Amino acid sequence: MTDPNLRIRGLSKSFGGVRALDGVDLTVPAGQVHALLGHNGAGKSTLIKCLGGAFPPDAGTIEVGGISHARLSPRESIAAGVAIIFQSLSVVDSLTVAENIFLGQEWTRYGTVHRRAQEEVAAGLLERVAASCSPRDRVGELPMGQRQLVEIAKALSRSASVLVLDEPTAALSGAESGALAERVEDLRTQGLAIVYVTHLLAEVERLADAVTVLRDGRVAHHSTVSGCTRSELVDVIVGRPEPVPNGSAEDGTADSLGTTxxxxxxxxxxxxxxxxxxxxxxxxxxxxxxxxxxxxxxxxxxxxxxxxxxxxxxxxxxxxxxxxxxxxxxxxxxxxxxxxxxxxxxxxxxxxxxxxxxxxxxxxxxxxxxxxxxxxxxxxxxxxxxxxxxxxxxxxxxxxxxxxxxxxxxxxxxxxxxxxxxxxxxxxxxxxxxxxxxxxxxxxxxxxxxxxxxxxxxxxxxxxxxxxxxxxxxxxxxxxxxxxxxxxxxxxxxxxxxxxxxxxxxxxxxxxxxxxxxxxxxxxxxxxxx
Amino acid sequence: MTTATTAPTNRLTPGPRALAGGGLNSVRRNPLLVVLALMVLVFQLTTGSFLDPGNLRGIAIDAATLAIVAVPLALLVISGYLDLSVGSTLAVGGLVAGWFAGQQHQSPVVAVLGALAAGAAVGAVNGILCCYLGLSAFIVTLGMLTAVRGLAQQLFPLPLSSFGSGFAWLGGSRIAGIDAPVVIAVLVLVAGALFLALTPAGRHVFAIGVNREAAYLSGINIRRTPFALFVVTGVAAALAGAIKASVLDSVVAGTSGAGFELTVLTAVLLGGVALTGGSGSVFGVLLGVLFLGCLQNGLTLLSVPTFWQQMAQGTALVAGAALAYFGPRLTR
Known part of the structure; x- marks a missing residue:
């Protein structure tokens, strides 16, 4: 396994004359958490959607597990081992945890769903992501953090080698975010390549090994996390080497909240x-x-x-x-x-x-x-x-x-x-x-x-x-x-x-x-x- | 759309398209117009008597009760709701009118007003449950269809008949040579078209049907107008029932208007009103009503058995839906 789990080369995508992605390269080896940064419209979503097969890229290749693809359909993307956990989760609230995990790949026996076998395997997967819910719980009744773990378990059940998390903590409470961070650490040691999309630089510092910043559809910065500071990242996200006026707001009125x-x-x-x-x-x-x-x-x-x-x-x-x-x-x-x-x-x-x-x-x-x-x-x-x-x-x-x-x-x-x-x-x-x-x-x-x-x-x-x-x-x-x-x-x-x-x-x-x-x-x- | 000119359109008056919709444009919007014309031609050629004045008058009277209910029902469907209870409401209207005129020997005016009040009551119950309590219109009105029919049979176990000459005026008299039911239907059609085109509430009906949430956030009262339409639909169904009772001079609680709710819905949908809400026109509904009326009459003239007539009616609806779905793709 010398090939990295995910290697994107020269990926470009335009929408009606607007270049959303312009020759983006991204390499994520097994066991790495790679933070993807950039403010709205920088191209993060487009990149993820190309990876998940929602959009066909105009140029470039997506290589997953050593196999190169010019374009992927959603089905091919899953088969190649890519799992994307979107901010708006794609779990079905009215089904149980086990049914969600096996949705579309049900185990059958004599033509009917083999519920018990599914639940046993689901229990194992839930344990791997340290989820506290039972395979028989209805997903709609679970808190957000658990639902997200169910979706990660589903990705594992499809033996995903690349996991993309799109602002995973945006909808989570502080405690849930902490638990998720631990899961990300576990999955890294289990050898997954993890792309972690976020706005929060503190999460990057805590979790990520490498960081890529997109701006206007191009890679504006790429380094290891230890190789750059928070203020450097802010500068590169904004796109101008501006001094950060952290201490300049000293005139009192600006910080006061009495704006009645x-x-x-x-x-x-x-x-x-x-x-x-x-x-x-x-x-x-x-x-x-x-x-x-x-x-x-x-x-x-x-x-x-x-x-x-x-x-x-x-x-x-x-x-x-x-x-x-x-x-x-x-x-x-x-x-x-x-x-x-x-x-x-x-x-x-x-x-x-x-x-x-x-x-x-x-x-x-x-x-x-x-x-x-x-x-x-x-x-x-x-x-x-x-x-x-x-x-x-x-x-x-x-x-x-x-x-x-x-x-x-x-x-x-x-x-x-x-x-x-x-x-x-x-x-x-x-x-x-x-x-x-x-x-x-x-x-x-x-x-x-x-x-x-x-x-x-x-x-x-x-x-x-x-x-x-x-x-x-x-x-x-x-x-x-x-x-x-x-x-x-x-x-x-x-x-x-x-x-x-x-x-x-x-x-x-x-x-x-x-x-x-x-x-x-x-x-x-x-x-x-x- | 892309072929249309981009020249300044300032001189175009934003007129009430729903009223007539002139010329070629209305043909393109209502392919049913062509189908209807072809059907009339075929029936005339095969029967030789389809276009006789006497036959046309029969079609018009049959179509009149359908049109009276189809117009308010269409408005209700455009606003995103549905009323399946009209068949039973029609029976109630006929029974109440017949009871006042026949049993109580009241004047025809009292009989008709009584029927309308009963229809309004049924419509108000539908409206409160669907618009104010937010229950599914499909379920509520399906339930009301059965419940109201049951109530009618409980209250009027025996057929009513012999309503007197005064009441017979409603269905049998002529105004300027035109049968009263047809005059009423024309008034309803015109009122419906004017309402949609010329009143603010008419615009609100479309807006609520297209996007309820956006309409709410625009400050529109999204409950009042659909509620009023439920009441009007109930009133219209009861009026149609009174007219039928007057024409037949009898009403039977168990069978009057049975299946009418589906016929009238068929006419509305054939007329191009989207079941999902937000689009449709009164002119289209008129075509749908005439289409069903002509189809039934022509097939009867040709002595086609009733079962085949039902098959033709059902097939027309599905074919119409397929045409509306695939037609635009084929012509482009």
């Missing part, structure tokens, strides 16, 4: 030096999985909520919008206490949300562009209970010009538009002349949006804040986006606001080091209480 109504004006950024009247204020807002948080957004101010996936950003936004019920605290628009219980309450109070999951929560794919953009506007425009068709059309045309919709065709179904233009339609719902809101909440405003449209969306949002004084609060996991769009940024970790970056200190490097230093929940809470 009155103090917002005081902490407004120096660049514009406008004193801002508070528009959106959340006091001690709490809900399942987050809080209490204090958030203040002034008139015409754009504030970012930056944190990793699972940090609670989305929950905070959804609670401000009434999509989730707050368990405590108040939300005010201007001076008025609104604390919405339903989205309709929030909208009545002038708060709108553009959700992150456009397909599921934002778009009506088969309906026309005009219906998509004007849905909440149709009733306010109507007269005598009938739609004002002419006015609808005028509002649509003005909106589509303002956001630069392309093509500007009202009748075209939304599904026919590009991701960026779909996002403009959803955004247009709240910023047209007949329906403008005081507070705009955006969750991952440019997810699945190409680079060009991304800039246009930033311009639209900035213009909205500047010209109409709309208070904008957006959540993002992309530091580049936060720097491009925000006047001010709140750092979110483990459901709390743990810091704030303002004006000149708001850089990509500062954002990355803020969340990566906030790895340990214990240290963040103490910081938050200061």
């Amino acid at each position: 109504g009155g103090t917002v004006a005081g902490t407004a950024i120096g660049a514009t030096a406008v004193s801002r009247a508070p528009r959106l204020t959340a006091d001690g807002l709490r809900g399942p999985g987050f809080g209490p948080v204090e958030i203040g957004v002034g008139e015409g101010e754009i504030v970012g909520l930056y944190g990793l996936i699972g940090s609670g950003r989305t929950r905070i936004l959804e609670t401000l919008f009434g999509g989730r019920r707050a368990s405590g605290g108040t939300v005010r628009v201007g001076e008025r206490v609104v604390t919405p219980a339903r989205p309709a309450d929030a909208l009545a109070a002038g708060i709108a949300l553009v959700p992150a999951d456009r397909r599921r929560q934002g778009l009506f794919p088969v309906l026309s562009a005009q219906d998509n953009a004007l849905l909440p506007t149709i009733r306010p425009l109507a007269r005598y209970g009938l739609r004002a068709l002419g006015a609808e059309r005028r509002v649509f045309d003005a909106m589509s010009q303002a956001v630069g919709l392309s093509p500007a065709r009202p009748r075209l179904p939304a599904a026919a538009f590009s991701g960026g233009n779909q996002q403009k339609l959803v955004l247009g719902r709240w910023i047209n002349e007949a329906r403008s809101v005081d507070v705009l909440l955006l969750d991952e405003p440019t997810q699945g949006v190409d680079v060009g449209a991304r800039q246009e969306i930033y311009q639209v949002v900035s213009a909205l804040a500047e010209q109409r004084g709309t208070a904008v609060l957006f959540a993002s996991s992309d530091p580049e986006e936060v720097v491009a769009l925000a006047h001010r940024c709140l750092i979110v970790s483990a459901g709390r606001v743990v810091g704030e970056l303002n004006g000149a200190e708001l850089t990509e490097a500062a954002l990355l080091s803020a969340v990566h230093d906030a790895d340990d929940p214990a240290s963040t809470t103490s910081e938050g209480a200061a």
Whole structure:
């Protein structure tokens, strides 16, 4: 076994002219944990999906166990010995642990499933991953950490030689993460090649032997973990050799969390030096999985909520919008206490949300562009209970010009538009002349949006804040986006606001080091209480 | 779609397409139009009497009750729900109307209003269970189909008949030379098309059917409109029942409207309404209703046995679904 378990050479993949992967090399020998780093859009997911057979690569080879493949189907990938544990697990909740492990490769006897034999083998596999569940437990009733172990056991049952873990600790509690780390150590000594995708540099230091950083689809850095420091990694992830302004936030106001109504004006950024009247204020807002948080957004101010996936950003936004019920605290628009219980309450109070999951929560794919953009506007425009068709059309045309919709065709179904233009339609719902809101909440405003449209969306949002004084609060996991769009940024970790970056200190490097230093929940809470 | 022009479309008025949908475009959207025309031609050539005014009038009266229920049911399906209980609601409507007119000697107006109230009650129960309590519409209305039929037979164990000349007006009179049921059906069709095209709630029906969660997050009341549609569907089924009772001058609790729920659903689906919600038009529903009406009438004229007629009806539905699925791929 001199061949490494996994060797990727010159892997390239483009999506409609955008190079997601550009000649990536990655070699992982047996018994190595190889950390794969890079911020969103760097190409990590594309790499994993090529490996798992979801996408055919345009060029390059994937060599597993000495056998070279130009492309893999999902089935071939499994047969070659690759197992990928995605963040959203692919276990079937209604089946038992043993049934899940043997799903698609059931052992049969006389044409029926040989349950007892399956359960015996499953018990052995569960022991190998030190899972505490029984083969007969229903997966849906298990905690996240156990489900993940079931999926790893399934990979072992298929005699995988390459295990890919995609941000495995994102959905786990602290204790579960610790247990998972031990399992990864075990599997390494058992001779698996492990690709470990993560944002958390502390995990890299603890677990990994080697590290590869992707940036813009290329390998930006490759070394052993002992051969580089944390700050070097941050620099290479960001892509600029910037000094990390760790100690520069000393002016006091930046670290203070008292960003309630009155103090917002005081902490407004120096660049514009406008004193801002508070528009959106959340006091001690709490809900399942987050809080209490204090958030203040002034008139015409754009504030970012930056944190990793699972940090609670989305929950905070959804609670401000009434999509989730707050368990405590108040939300005010201007001076008025609104604390919405339903989205309709929030909208009545002038708060709108553009959700992150456009397909599921934002778009009506088969309906026309005009219906998509004007849905909440149709009733306010109507007269005598009938739609004002002419006015609808005028509002649509003005909106589509303002956001630069392309093509500007009202009748075209939304599904026919590009991701960026779909996002403009959803955004247009709240910023047209007949329906403008005081507070705009955006969750991952440019997810699945190409680079060009991304800039246009930033311009639209900035213009909205500047010209109409709309208070904008957006959540993002992309530091580049936060720097491009925000006047001010709140750092979110483990459901709390743990810091704030303002004006000149708001850089990509500062954002990355803020969340990566906030790895340990214990240290963040103490910081938050200061 | 890609062949369409990209020139500025500012002069196009966003008119109510559902009302008529002019010319070639409506043929492309409703291939059933071509099938219907061919079928009429074949029936006329083989029977020689299909297009006689008397026969057409018979088709129209039969199709009328179907259309009256198919329109609100189509709206319900577009919004992502379903009502399988209409067959039994139809029986209840006929029985209540007949009971008021025949047993109680009430005026036909009271009889019809009583029927509509009974239909509204059934629809409201469906609506509360499905829209406000979130139960599956398929299960709720399937259960109601059986339960309401049972209740009807318990309350009216004996057939009702002889409702008097006043009540016979509903099914038998003519308004400007057109039979009253046909006039009512036309009103329902026009109202349904106007509702979809011209009211805000009409847009909401589509939005809720396409993506309930996105509609909710857009601040739309995702319960009220479908609830109202359940009530209207119940009312429409009861009205159809009253009309049938008036035409036949008798109602039998056990058999009135039996199987009607599937016929009307067949018409709705043939008319291009997606069972998954979010798409469909009243014009399509009209075609679906006419198609079923003509098919049944033509086959009867040709003395085709009932079993074969049922086979033809079922085959048409499956063939229609296959056409809708594979058609766009073949023409592209």
